Amino acid sequence: MQKRAFVLIFICLLLAGCGKRPDETPHRRTVFAMDTVMNLTVYGENGDKALDAAEQDLRRLDALLARGAETSAVHTLNQYGFAEDEETAALLEKAGEISAATGGAFDATLGKVLDLWGFGSGAGDYRVPPDAELDAALAAVGMERVFVDGEEIRLAAFTEVDLGGIVKGYACERMFDRMKENGVVTAVFDLGGDVALWGGKSDGPWRVAIKDPADEGAFLGILETDGGRFIMTSGVYERYFEENGARYHHILDPKTGRPADSDLVSATVVCQNGIWADALATACCVVGADGALALRERLADTMPFDLILITDDARALYTCEGFAPETNNGYAYEKVA
Numbered sequence: 001m002q003k004r005a006f007v008l009i010f011i012c013l014l015l016a017g018c019g020k021r022p023d024e025t026p027h028r029r030t031v032f033a034m035d036t037v038m039n040l041t042v043y044g045e046n047g048d049k050a051l052d053a054a055e056q057d058l059r060r061l062d063a064l065l066a067r068g069a070e071t072s073a074v075h076t077l078n079q080y081g082f083a084e085d086e087e088t089a090a091l092l093e094k095a096g097e098i099s100a101a102t103g104g105a106f107d108a109t110l111g112k113v114l115d116l117w118g119f120g121s122g123a124g125d126y127r128v129p130p131d132a133e134l135d136a137a138l139a140a141v142g143m144e145r146v147f148v149d150g151e152e153i154r155l156a157a158f159t160e161v162d163l164g165g166i167v168k169g170y171a172c173e174r175m176f177d178r179m180k181e182n183g184v185v186t187a188v189f190d191l192g193g194d195v196a197l198w199g200g201k202s203d204g205p206w207r208v209a210i211k212d213p214a215d216e217g218a219f220l221g222i223l224e225t226d227g228g229r230f231i232m233t234s235g236v237y238e239r240y241f242e243e244n245g246a247r248y249h250h251i252l253d254p255k256t257g258r259p260a261d262s263d264l265v266s267a268t269v270v271c272q273n274g275i276w277a278d279a280l281a282t283a284c285c286v287v288g289a290d291g292a293l294a295l296r297e298r299l300a301d302t303m304p305f306d307l308i309l310i311t312d313d314a315r316a317l318y319t320c321e322g323f324a325p326e327t328n329n330g331y332a333y334e335k336v337a
């Protein structure tokens with residue numbers, strides 16, 4: 001059910017020719033985890049070993065953090081209001097930091113509200129919840145309701161966490177660790193359109209095609225970037241249902257408990273930190289174009305990032321220096337300082 005409508009970004013490895021050195025054999029693997037088809041490519045002689053480690057990490061994190069998996073720390077936490085796990089605790093602390101930095105637009109305690117809409121675990125029973133139910137579930141939302149002490153996590157009554165907006169960015173960070181351990185120089189991970197670039201290429205910068213959210217076969221432009229970057233996209237078209245002619249999507253505004261009603265169709269974040277990139281993309285869809293640009297300014301010193309924003313009136317706002325827009329595709333492009 002969480003399958004994305006379509007992959008948003010694809011990697012232009014072919015375009016760039018990959019600059020192969022004799023020792024740079026590509027090792028490829030497709031993994032299905034976190035409800036996503038993931039394509040991992042690692043170059044060089046340790047490729048297969050590094051891929052084994054990366055895949056293991058993906059499966060481990062899926063089992064640890066998925067709300068639906070009965071084995072998961074998050075499931076235990078939501079069920080009993082208490083769990084003990086160092087990694088989950090650290091991730092929730094990070095989520096709290098990001099929530100504060102985004103004025104609450106990113107909130108990892110939306111679990112119950114997501115369930116009401118049918119976007120939660122075991123998803124599929126989509127419906128528009130009655131106001132009374134929403135209000136009750138909203139009362140249990142807020143990162144101040146999560147208490148972390150070392151590896152112990154406690155939740156205030158009725159609160160449930162959902163890490164769906166952050167797990168892939170986190171998983172990419174962990175896979176970078178595996179690349180480092182295995183001495184890998186170049187790798188690229190495509191997690192259903194969210195992309196992480198490890199290291200450099202011998203023939204210059206990476207070239208990543210950013211897909212057009214409105215047209216599966218087209219792209220918005222080519223982003224030239226260094227390695228060590230996470231390019232994460234959130235979009236309101238990724239998961240939604242329709243009822244009585246209205247469309248309801250899966251990115252919720254934590255203030256209302258309803259699908260975010262901003263002017264953005266999608267937000268792509270380019271950042272050197274995977275967790276932040278993932279969370280910020282989600283948050284930007286909540287706060288809208290002006291809010292996203294203001295957030296970027298506010299975080300310029302602590303967590304610099306770039307944006308490519310698509311608005312519902314077909315404007316494409318971007319801050320990246322290395323972005324070359326595609327022409328004649330109906331978008332009004334605007335480079336923002």
Ligand code: AMP
Binds near residue numbers: 105
């Ligand atoms: P992403 O595709 O990274 O934007 O993540 C979307 C997922 O994040 C949803 O399926 C929910 O699990 C969760 N989510 C939805 N709205 C929010 C929000 N405002 N803050 C944090 N997580 C959210």
Ligand code: MG
Binds near residue numbers: 166281282
């Ligand atoms: Mg996200």
